[in-house]
Amino acid sequence: MNDLLRRYPLPVIVLAQLFGTSLWFSINGVWLSLAGELGLTESDLGRLTLAVQAGFIAGTLTIAVTGLADRFGASRIFALSSLLGALVNSGFIFAAGVPPIDFLLRFATGLCLAGIYPLGMKMVIAWTPKYAGSALAWLVGMLTLGTALPHLMRGATLGMPWEWPLMAASCLALAGGLLVFLLGDGPHLPKSSGRLPLSQGLAALRIPRFRAVAGGYFGHMWELYAFWTLTPLLIGRELQRLGEGEALIPWLSFAVIGIGSAGCIAGGRLSRTLGSEWVARRALMVSGTFCIVYPWLNGLAPVLLIFLLVVWGIAVVADSPQFSALASATAPRESVGSSLAVMNAVGFGLTLPAIWLTSGLWGQLNVWVVLLLFPGPVFGLWSLARYRLQT
Structure with a gap:
């Protein structure tokens, strides 16, 4: 077995x-x-x-x-x-x-x-x-x-x-x-001696290339979970404009979020030939564009806006595995697990204020609240630019 x-x-x-x-x-x-x-x-x-x-x-x-x-x-x-x-x-x-x-x-x-x-x-x-x-x-x-x-x-x-x-x-x-x-356990990572210092998981943040990759991931996470939280609200808005009931909201929300798995897999295939940094940067550019453009399109046909949400759902998470791949390549070999853990911890920590801010202001700003997601991709792209300079 x-x-x-x-x-x-x-x-x-x-x-x-x-x-x-x-x-x-x-x-x-x-x-x-x-x-x-x-x-x-x-x-x-x-x-x-x-x-x-x-x-x-x-x-x-x-x-x-x-x-x-x-x-x-x-x-x-x-x-x-x-x-x-x-x-x-x-x-x-x-x-x-x-x-x-x-x-x-x-x-x-x-x-x-x-x-x-x-x-x-x-x-x-x-x-x-x-x-x-x-x-x-x-x-x-x-x-x-x-x-x-x-x-x-x-x-x-x-x-x-x-x-x-x-x-x-x-x-x-x-x-x-x-x-x-x-x-x-797999054979391609070194065995730990079991005598790692308590701060080992934080050591990778002292490495400029890892820190640049982590910054890209942090910007991505500011947008990702807040977008997923807003998805049912954005879908509901368009269904209301169509005169439809709420029964379709969970089904369409599943489609918008779930299609991201296809984006991850497609990005993974592209990374084999074009590299993880290329895929992560392009995905951040696309999702960042949606953050700034989508509110200005709010008068278009609801069906078209739902389609744009599906495309956004593909781009918004396609960069996530590529950031993890870049982080694993730049982290100390003896502490890859701990380095990824600290990056995850900070990234998920950023999702809390992003979700609180966007969901809390939905009632006042409606669709314009997605503008608050824009700083995430901007910071991520800036950090990735630093990574490129150090490569």
Whole structure:
């Protein structure tokens, strides 16, 4: 069994990543049924979503500062995190609607995800280093698809007992952890001596090229999750102009966000010949253009604007795996896992003010709120220019 898995390491890791990250938005996916039964509000959903994000940030910072990702085998941390995440996610069934226990359980889910997503990236690099940009594109593509799935579930699971999808997500996480445990660690990264200093995960930020790549990633993250948060609102606006009801919002939101997985994979293929930096820069330019142009097009036909959102959905995440590939190539070889973790931690930290600012001002600014996303791509492109100067 182990030999069979090691013949196809990338599909195994990608599948395990999809299974493991199903825990991320598991609550969002069943929210309509859950809220209807327990009388919860959209503010409760925001509180619980924020808990997962905060837990993920805390977990990645812990990994980065302690160097855990490079002290122990990535496959073992991934498998243990999947097991604990499945248990915590299942425990939410008994604590739903009981604050602050529900918040703490979702925070713990985020902590566990910190041992899945960054460690999955390290495993991809360890198994397929030659085409890291292309391989990581599949990994981030699965994360993107997992992000979109709750919108699909919100449209498809009305009337279903909300406990069932939660248990299904836990079972998927267990299966993903088992797959990675059986696969083991890849052969293309050096073994850690186990005596890394506590600040090892932060050491990469002293390297100018890594710092430039990380800056590009930070600008990208300012835009990405805020755009995904705004997607249902932007879709709803166009459906209202068409005179349609709200039933199509989750389906079209799934399409706009989920199509990003195709953007990741296409960008990965292009990176094989054109390079990761080329793909990341072009994707940032396209998405940044949408940030500044889209509000001025608000009078066009709704169907056309929805199509433009689909194109934006492709570009907005296509650069994410390429930043990870560039970061892994410029980080110290003995601390790749910790370096990626600290980059993830800061990047996801930036999503919190971006989401708070744009969603909070939607009522006042409506479609013009997307202008607030524009500084992200601008900063990212500026930082990438510094990377090019140092290459």
